[in-house]
Amino acid sequence: MAEYQYIxxxxxxxxxxxxxxxxxxxxxRYLEDFLKNERIFxxxxxxxxxxxxxxxxxxxxxxxxxxxxxxxxxxxGIQSREIFLREQDLVPxxxxxxxxxxxxxxxxxxxGFLLVDKTAGEIGRIDEVIEMPQQEMAxxxxxxxxxxxxxxxxxxxxxxxxxxxxxxDLPEGLLDM
Numbered sequence: 001m002a003e004y005q006y007i008x009x010x011x012x013x014x015x016x017x018x019x020x021x022x023x024x025x026x027x028x029r030y031l032e033d034f035l036k037n038e039r040i041f042x043x044x045x046x047x048x049x050x051x052x053x054x055x056x057x058x059x060x061x062x063x064x065x066x067x068x069x070x071x072x073x074x075x076x077g078i079q080s081r082e083i084f085l086r087e088q089d090l091v092p093x094x095x096x097x098x099x100x101x102x103x104x105x106x107x108x109x110x111x112g113f114l115l116v117d118k119t120a121g122e123i124g125r126i127d128e129v130i131e132m133p134q135q136e137m138a139x140x141x142x143x144x145x146x147x148x149x150x151x152x153x154x155x156x157x158x159x160x161x162x163x164x165x166x167x168x169d170l171p172e173g174l175l176d177m
Contacts, residue, residue, distance in 0.1 A: 005087040006041060006048055009034055011112050012064070012081050020069040022079055024062050025111070032097065033090045040066075041084040044077070048084055080125075082112070105129055107136045107151040110159060110166050115140060115149065118157065118169040123149075126166070138166075142175060149174070 009030035013023040026034045034040070035056070041048040052067040069075055108129045115123040115138060124140045129151065131137075137148040149155075149170065158167045 004048075006084040007087055007090065008082050009040075009085050010083050012042070012079050012083060015072055015075040015079055016063050018072050019065075020071050020075045021063050021065050022069075022075045024064045024083065026062065026083075027109075030085070030090075033085055036091055037085055037089050041086070042078050043082045043084065051078070105131055105136055107138070107156075109161075110138070110151075113159070113164045113166045115166050115168060117175075118167070119172075120170070120175060123175070147175070 007030070010024060010026035013025060015021070016023050037053070039050050039052045041050050043049075051069065054065040054067045056065070057063050066078075069078065111126055111129050113126050115126055117123055124142050126138045126140050127146075128139045129136055130139055130148075132148075136151045138151055139146060139148055141147070149168070155168050155170060156166060157169050159165070160167070
């Protein structure tokens with residue numbers, strides 16, 4: 001069997017409705033690739049499982065309908081998972097039609113990564129990176145509430161892209177607010 005190179009293009013979020021739809025985030029630079037493919041691969045227990053796309057709707061936060069995922073229970077099985085395309089499924093540069101601006105936020109790529117603090121340990125997965133007037137902030141859930149963590153060179157000690165972890169040295173008391 002041929003070995004494929006898989007490219008992480010985004011991730012699924014929560015289920016949507018009762019008919020097996022699921023919210024999803026696709027990195028801007030892979031949006032055209034995603035829209036021009038009839039299937040995606042979902043990471044299920046380390047294996048890349050192919051799913052055929054039945055439909056996509058919505059702007060910004062997209063809602064995805066996959067073939068054979070027709071119930072809330074079936075959609076639960078693929079929520080909060082990374083999605084991939086095979087390298088050969090990407091649209092060649094010369095054939096691209098969408099003019100995608102490069103990422104404007106420096107830390108946008110760490111969305112979905114696990115935030116680990118030097119003192120407190122694992123804090124949680126970063127749901128979103130947002131731009132505030134002063135700096136970028138990581139939005140995540142911690143102890144049942146949504147919190148914002150500033151992202152800058154002083155606090156981010158390292159990023160392990162392979163393990164999808166962001167290591168930080170957070171100021172004392174930041175998580176207690």
